[in-house]
Amino acid sequence: ILAILTLIVGVVTSSLLANNLTTPLSQLAVVAKQFAKGNYNFEFKGSKQSCEITTLMDAFHHMGSDINKREQQISYQARHDTLTGFYNRSAMLEMLAKQLNKSTEHTLVAIDIKGLRHINDKLGPRIGDDCLKAVAKRISEFSDELGGFHARIGGDEFLTVFPAGAVSEFKRGIIALMAQLQAGYTIQNLKINLRFSVGVVQYPLHGEQAEDLIRRVLIAVESATSHHQNIHYYQQGEDEAHLERLVMLDELKQAISDDDGQLFMTYQPKLNMKIQKVDKVESLIRWQRKDGSWVSPEVFIDLAEQSGLIVELTAWVVNTVIAQVAAWQQKGIHLQAAINVSAQDIAFAGFHSSLVRTLKKHKVNPALITIELTERDMIENEEKGIIALENLKAIGVKISLDDYGVGQTSLGRLKMLPIDELKLDKCFILKLDESQKDQFIVQSSITLGHQLGFSVVAEGVETVGTLTLLKQMQCDHAQGYYLSRPLKAELLEQWLEEYDGVH
Template sequence: MALKTLHYSIFKLVGGLLFLSSVSILLAVWIATTNHARTQVTKGLQIAESVLKQVLASRELQLYSSADVLTSDFGFKQAVATQDKATIQSVLDNHGQRISADVMALISLSGEVISSDFEQLNHQVTQRLAQLLQNAITQGGATGIVQIADKLYQVILLTVDAPNPIAVSVVGFELEQSFVQELKEITKLEITIQAQIADQAPLLLSSLSASEQVHALKRVGQEFDVLRLPFTYKNMYTSKRFLLSESADNKIWVTISEDLNPLFSEFNFLQFKIFVIALLSLTLALFLGMIFARNLTSPLTALAKIAQKISQGDYYSKVKAKANSQEINNLSLAFSVMQQNIKEREAEIKYQADHDILTNLFNRYQIARIVNQKIEADEYFQVVLFNILDFRSVNDTFGYQNGDACLQTLAQRIMGLGGYAARLNGGELLWIPETTITEEEILNTRQSLETPICIADISINLKLAMALVSCPDDADTEEKLFRRLNIAIEKAQHQALLYQAYHNELEALYLKKLAVLSELKKVLSTEQSELCMFYQPKLNIKSGKAEKAEALIRWNSEKLGFVSPELFIPIAEQAGIIGKLTDWIIRRVIRDIADWQQQGIDLQVAINLSVHDVSDDTLLAKVIHYLQESNVSRAKLSFELTESDLMQDPTKAIAHLNAIRNVGFGLAIDDFGTGYSSLSYLKDMPVTELKIDKSFVLNLATEVNDQNIVKTVIALAQRFGLETVAEGVEDQASLDLLTLLGCDWIQGYYISRPVAPAALIEWFNEQSLPSQTLINKET
């Protein structure tokens, strides 16, 4: 829906209000005048009816007086009694001339005309006159209006008594057009008299013309038509009719009509004047409204254009709007403040969008734009990525506030090197030098960056891994640059110098890892035969029997061939699918233990767990469930964890290990002696075994240092009440020495290579244990 302009709205408001006001006034005047006219006309008709009846009554009284004088005359009575027609006629003529009567007659009681000066009565007595005659005989007199021939007469009939009635005298006046005009003059209204006698044409007397009579008679009994009166008042009448005389076959009506033209002519003129005034007022109001709207909307339109410029980023044009009111002036000032605030806020937002809030270095997106600009300009430049090793432990040890302070200090040092610097995420910082630098300069730069950071009497040492990518030699797109930086920094973290310059072989290794990860996900999500478990027995030196074994996973991929666990297990940990892999291993190992139990082989199997597995709160419940499904005792299963994994978060590791140990599973620390174990943590760890790393056992028979280390570990284990397992035993001399040092278990190629489950059964059934020689020597 299209929005209306303010200019239009003001016009609409002003014009609409005036229009409604004018129409309301016109309607009010119209209705009030009409109601007044209706009341006035109704009252006038009622008065006219009363006056008309009084006039007729007056004429009737005059007739009565005239007739009474006639019938009281003694000579007239004697003439009637003697039937002296000449005398009777003479008296009637004289009396009629004296009172200007139109009808003078004497009628016998039987209805015969005795004498009359009215020619029509010499021939017949009308039915209406005969009816009045009977009324006069019985009542002594009667009055009425009768039609004789084609004229109307108001008559009075009185009996001639001598002393009883001997005849009836008739005196009458004609109701003629002049009488109707006389009534019009008296009532000031139009008069129409209608006579209707059966079998005769109606008789009509009226003060109106023939055409006017039609309109007037149609309006008899009708109310005012309010909607038509002001517009069609010509030949408009309001009429009232009443019955003047009635007999069986004779009805005489009188219709009183008032011409509405004079009544409403002034009213219509008043309406016209109101309409003209309203039209002029509306025109004037619209003109003034246009001026007002222009004064109001002009500055608003100017401010709208300024707002549009501001929305397009123009924060420097001065806000100019002609203020004709305090409100517009306030709005203009508000626009100026808004413009300044938006300018400042956009600058702040732009800075925040391009920079890392903590370090004030560029963020990843801004440095990516800078890289793209350099690549598009075909510039040669180097990119160095710094990664703070084990930065999480800095936060955990010294707190996040001190960790943030370390990042800020390191960022300032990098910015001091010149060029461009950015923080990518966490503890990763990127630097683009202004000039080309050598490997030696990069290493020297790291040395200055790693200077201890002192915060509130705390000295914090940061260790940095570094990766170098040269553009466009090593990467000609932003995407390649960041991917290859990640590849190089990951490699650098495993180098002695903690430094790695990118080369193509790293990409190949990275792609291989991706292929391994892709295939591993497929293998774990489908039923397959590529993954399998191998088992390496552990020999109990004291009993000379293989009572334990270590479970080792093998993968022969149809697509990749044999994939070493040392390659795909770390990849699974990094990709977050180590849980699925561990779940598959546990289920397969438990199934194999159940199969061995059915064949009489009693063996405890150790499964290697990663730090991710130990942190999985659902692991323990799943293991117990799988054991119950296969009807395998918990004592047949144990777990091994590497020393380095345990030391990442000893407190959390101890809590999880206690939960595993409390339900009856054995626990061993694998590769003991290769990490940086803390004895304070070791004494709290609920482990049952220490596994001596094979790097100390392979040359045990000839290396004195290895012998001292192994001897120390065994003594330490015995002090803590732990059993020891030596892995990597490959000759009898090493086995003999371990026996003398008090080692509990041995594991290595000298006993058996890792073998498949079926081969392990065959080994148990057919083997000749080398430990038998040891037992014989001891005996």
């Protein structure tokens, strides 16, 4: 009887203990499955539990709460810029797609900060970050009142979207935004002035899909930047033109890489006015695509400069021209060749060493090479440019200031530039034999150039009268269609033979 009673008591006790243990454990197993699904809201059911089970349940509760917080934080960081708190690009795309509907017009404004990299380099990244925060705050203050939302879509680019109907004239609203952004900033006790380029797109006028609108507003701000505009309003057809430029850029890269004859150099003779012989040429690049169509140098060189491909293109030009000068030397033709370079080339750290290597490779005297830069290129990178040009002069390369007279070079700056030659812009030469004002300008420029120790070249000579006047004015060299158009190397050699034969 005692054994049976003991057995019964043991079974009952065990059943009670098992029930108090297995029930909460089962609930915890269900909770763990809910955690796996991302559901962190739960409630334990049942009678009062032991302290151990209660502790375990509390631990599960805190774990779920912590996981939920971390997940929300990760989700927020995945959709927002950590520096400004604005949406990132993918989140903006999602938000824009939700907001767009045909009954409400919207204005998209892309904002690019000019020169932020310069601020980072000069003042440090912390100042640069504070500038970004300050700009974001002003964008938010302006656009929030209109019911807008914002994103940081690049290192120095922002995008804000607001209902166009919120302002009676959206262009006036854009101008007001620009005025607010361009007001001075005080960053860590430093007075900083920021400059901006703005691109503007309207929905649904310029597109109905979020992807199209964002692409087009970025095209608009890129156009504003490249054309030195404060505000650029997107125009129909710019998207297609942009895609065409991308195709052209890919073809240009391939043409440089393949070196299959699509790109080639032409050479325009420069007449030495004192000895009446051609002893210099200007090297000019040309591009004929595989389909036979010609691309204007102004178009593809500008495209190369905007895309950063200009350094690679100039390297091809430098190697081709120096190789040609070496080939002419072997034939007994001694010509000094001028090569046009851009501000990006001069700023590129490897330009000097690459030029030196190419000269050594082809065994060409540096004095036979002239580097031509425009006034604009000199001014944009003046400090670094002067150092780079002085280094080039040190190895014997000549330096020419192209398009002189139509830029912004002051006389004070002119005397500081390490140049050997002034090249008068053709706008003063084309009608020289008809315009007395042009004659005064050209004569004074030649005299000034000689007094500063420079030789002077006049381009744009198209008549014998102009050539005669330049000789009387003691201009050093003349070039233009009256003498010859730019010619391929073989044709130039034939032209030189004929010209020397006549003269």
